Amino acid sequence: MDISHLREEYTQAGLNRDNLDENPFAQFELWFQQAEQAQLPEPNSMSLATADADGVPSLRTVLLKYFDDSGFVFFTNYSSNKSKDITSNPQVAIMFPWIPLERQVIVRGRAEKISTAESLKYFTSRPEGSQLGAWVSHQSSVITGRKVLEMKLEEMKRKFKEGKIPLPDFWGGYRVVPEKIEFWQGRPSRLHDRFLYTRLPSNNWQIERLAP
Secondary structure, three states, rough: OOOOOOOOOOOOOOHHHHOOOOOHHHHHHHHHHHHHOOOOOOOOEEEEEEEEEOOOOOEEEEEOOOOOOOOOEEEEEEHHHHHHHHHHHEEEEEEEEHHOEEEEEEEEEEEOOHHHHHHHHHHOOOOOOHHHHHHOOOOOOOOOOOHHHHHHHHHHHHHHOOOOOOOOOOOEEEEEEEEEEEEOOOOOOOOOEEEEEEEEOOEEEEEEEOOO
């Protein structure tokens, strides 16, 4: 199937150095707020790229749950394939594809587990169904059918019908601590605006324009 005819001209906006915040997290917050205001579906969805000890890459979509000047946090099963990759090779990349705004943000850095206290704080804020789901799914493992999940869910409902649902010891968060953050804005004729923030040893950020 030849789809080479599919083409869009990006004309919504430009990105100038003078308009960039010196702090990439502040710049990200601004763009994130604009993505929310534009009512993009799940603006916190991000592609997470990992590689195992042999360098074999994997890619999946996860949800950003909070961010600050320390990094970008998501949650998962610590027995999942992504967690196994991170254990052997903590270098990861994440990307926010805000295509309706002709924008994307790419973050490269190191993933590290957050504290149990941080994971517990988020876990207790989840709906009950999501809390039970964390107990039910041994993520990435092979199962014989959906019935297995449904039976396990009923088991967990019975087990935790009295009192609060505890945090599983195999579930929690990772923080992606960035070394580089790129802001990409589509422009006409494929001459896109790209600015790369690179963390310096002083923890300040160097900002450079990249060729499209």
